[in-house]
Structure formats: structure tokens, C-alpha cells
Amino acid sequence: MALRILGAPQRYVQGPGAIDTLAEEVERLGGGPVAIVIDPVACELLGERIARALPDARLLAFGGECTGAEIEARAAETGEARLILGIGGGKAIDTAKGAAILRNLPVGIVPTIASNDSPTSHIAVVYTADHAVEGVRHMRVNPSLVLVDTAVIASAPRRFLAAGIGDAMSKPYELAGALAGGGLNFFGGTPTELTKAIVGRAREILLADGEAAMAAREPDAAFERVVEASILLSGLAFESGGLSIAHSMVRGFSVMPQLARLLHGEMVALGTLTQLAAGQGSAEEIAELASFFRRINLPVSFAAFGLSEEADFRRMAEVSLTAPYAGNYMRRLGPDDLVEAMRSLDRM
Structure with a gap:
């Protein structure tokens, strides 16, 4: 053990x-x-x-x-x-x-x-x-x-805070994927109970205060909570919990000229939706998360970036599956699974 x-x-x-x-x-x-x-x-x-x-x-x-x-x-x-x-x-x-x-x-x-x-x-x-x-x-x-x-x-421009929220929002889903796939965290161990608690609290803060923090002109209580959730809680969660498909997708997105200039957290937001669409999330859950992402100006589809060719989706899928944590998921995925998941977001 x-x-x-x-x-x-x-x-x-x-x-x-x-x-x-x-x-x-x-x-x-x-x-x-x-x-x-x-x-x-x-x-x-x-x-x-x-x-x-x-x-x-x-x-x-x-x-x-x-x-x-x-x-x-x-x-x-x-x-x-x-x-x-x-x-x-x-x-x-x-x-x-x-x-x-x-x-x-x-x-x-x-x-x-x-x-x-x-x-x-x-x-x-x-x-x-x-x-x-x-x-x-x-x-x-x-x-x-x-x-x-x-x-x-x-x-700083609010685009950066939105990206931080997008990065942090992946963590409950990626921890679930790592636990389901039996993956280890970045220290070669399994997650502690504290890590699981951190993930849950970060999600609560982001959903409750994310939009208020985006609108804040100066630091207030909501802004402080969201910054802490995006930097400290999310950082502890990914290292001591483990990553999954959402961050694996960043590797594939980064090789596409249309997506390469996105901020890391913007890519992760798309990756999180892809992870859910590959089987982990219900249609309702995906729609709710996509709606939250839209409200804070995070990307939710590939068509918005002019991506429609099968070869492009397949390249993103194949490169993403080379990430070391791509196996941290509820089932083993192949390129076809990820292509379908990505395309399903455009159909929404």
C-alpha cells in the first residue's frame, strides 16, 4: 500500500x-x-x-x-x-x-x-x-x-483571475479521476483526507464567490477567498491529489496554433469539460459548469477557435494521451474517446 x-x-x-x-x-x-x-x-x-x-x-x-x-x-x-x-x-x-x-x-x-x-x-x-x-x-x-x-x-486584467479559477475548478474532477484510476500524486503517494477536504472547499469558494471576485475593483473578502482557492488550495490539491484528463489535454492543446496562446487555466477549463464529456460527467453537470465558465469568460468550445477538422482533433487527442497522468481516469481512454468528447462540446 x-x-x-x-x-x-x-x-x-x-x-x-x-x-x-x-x-x-x-x-x-x-x-x-x-x-x-x-x-x-x-x-x-x-x-x-x-x-x-x-x-x-x-x-x-x-x-x-x-x-x-x-x-x-x-x-x-x-x-x-x-x-x-x-x-x-x-x-x-x-x-x-x-x-x-x-x-x-x-x-x-x-x-x-x-x-x-x-x-x-x-x-x-x-x-x-x-x-x-x-x-x-x-x-x-x-x-x-x-x-x-x-x-x-x-x-491585473481579470482574464488572469478567470484563468486561475479555470485551473482550480479542474481539481475536484481530476482528484476523482486519479482516485478512480489508482494514480499516485506528485510525491509518489496517495491523497490524504486533508487533500480531499481542500478540493471540496476550493470548489465551494469558486462557485460561490468567483463572479463577485471577477467584479471586485479592489481586494475584498470574496476576492481574498478566490485568490487563496486559486493559488493555495488548488496548488495543494493538484500536487497532493493528482491530475487527470483535464491537465493531460493541455499537452494536446499546446501544439495547436489556434490554442497555443491561451493561458494555462483557459486550456484547463476546456480540458475539464472534455474530461467530463468523456464519461465522468452528466449532461446537466457539463452544462452547468460550461455556463459558469461562460459567465467569467472562459472558453467552452473548440469551434470558437476555428477548429473543426478531424485531423486536428485527433492530433490533440493523441498528444494529450502521452501525458503521464492520462491514465488517471475511471476507464482507459483512446484517441477516439477524446475526439468524441471534444466534438460533443461544440454540439452543445
Whole structure:
């Protein structure tokens, strides 16, 4: 019998103005030289505040895609750093994780958008130069710090928050798929009871507060709950629970030019509907989830992107089934099953 395993970041801090505690949090981790992988948008938005908080930190400019070459280049620039910080969107964050892996250093994460649940995880998703998923790399432990300034998150375009909700909404269905398929989580164990509880609570929050959070002009109670559900609860859920078809589909979607520029969470929303349509969900459940996704401007069909050719659907299906968690499902699926599931969403 496999061991029950749950992994989590060492420290999670969330709220308006959290970025101004960065020096204190770095000191809590032992201080010392810091290297920061930061994307251009985050640098423009937060550069002065970061410079005041950590005047001796070395800023490393993120090049735009989390490729193996980008990770190696940033790792080579870290100098004598004892801590690497990743500040910005998901790909800058994952580049910081990749550099930390190469340098065997702890990492702290400061997301500037809530578009996915990667900040809390020990996983970095690596892409090719043309934006297709290449694979994943694993840190030995989860980030030492995840610091989420919700005032910064609230200032970002709402498309990013919607994507984060889409990513998080997959987790109850993917946990069910992993449990049904006997799959292990990302730590090689089975989900704990806490993980199951986290998944349920995240879903409750997203359905109850998701639309209010999307409409909020500044952080309020609903916004704080949705950000926590999208980053912390969802991150714990996927790593310590397991993934299934919804995230497998991202691998197939990313090779299609029509879909490759979608945000990760937007792809996952389509993948979740595909997972349900492959047999896990009823027509009513699929319609209800699709309606929720529409209300927060997440994609619900392939026709909207001009995809209609059988060869395109088959390519997406075949590539998706190469994902390591594609077998985490209630039954074994083949390309025909996924093609039919995807096409059924357009028929809706």
C-alpha cells in the first residue's frame, strides 16, 4: 500500500501590501544574497518597491518563455545567491524554480497574477521555444515562501483571475479521476483526507464567490477567498491529489496554433469539460459548469477557435494521451474517446 503524502510550501503570506514585507520574509529564511528572476511587467510594476526592500538583490530579466535554455541562462547569473525569488507570471516563476533546481537553492515565489496554481508547487513546467509543453522538472521540496499581494493581483486584467479559477475548478474532477484510476500524486503517494477536504472547499469558494471576485475593483473578502482557492488550495490539491484528463489535454492543446496562446487555466477549463464529456460527467453537470465558465469568460468550445477538422482533433487527442497522468481516469481512454468528447462540446 502506498504511503499517504502531502506536500506544501514552508510559508504562505497573502493580503494587500504583502510585497512590503518581502525583506522581513527573506530575513526569516536566513537572509543573505538574493537573486530575483522577474518578468518585465513585474519589474515595471514593482521594481522600485523591490529595490527598496532588497537593495542588494541581483535582478535577472526573464526572457519570455520557460525553456531549458532560459533556465540555464538565468541560473548562470545567480552568482553567490543563497535564495532565488521568482516574481511575475507563471513562466517567470517556473524559470526561477528551474534555476533553483540547477543551483540547489531554496526558492521564494511572488506571483503578480493569479492565473494558475503553480506558485505553491515544487514543479516547473518547461516549454519549447514555440510554446509547446516539453516536460516538467521537480525541486526537492516546495517553495520556502509564497507571498501573494492581493492589491497587485487585483490590479491585473481579470482574464488572469478567470484563468486561475479555470485551473482550480479542474481539481475536484481530476482528484476523482486519479482516485478512480489508482494514480499516485506528485510525491509518489496517495491523497490524504486533508487533500480531499481542500478540493471540496476550493470548489465551494469558486462557485460561490468567483463572479463577485471577477467584479471586485479592489481586494475584498470574496476576492481574498478566490485568490487563496486559486493559488493555495488548488496548488495543494493538484500536487497532493493528482491530475487527470483535464491537465493531460493541455499537452494536446499546446501544439495547436489556434490554442497555443491561451493561458494555462483557459486550456484547463476546456480540458475539464472534455474530461467530463468523456464519461465522468452528466449532461446537466457539463452544462452547468460550461455556463459558469461562460459567465467569467472562459472558453467552452473548440469551434470558437476555428477548429473543426478531424485531423486536428485527433492530433490533440493523441498528444494529450502521452501525458503521464492520462491514465488517471475511471476507464482507459483512446484517441477516439477524446475526439468524441471534444466534438460533443461544440454540439452543445
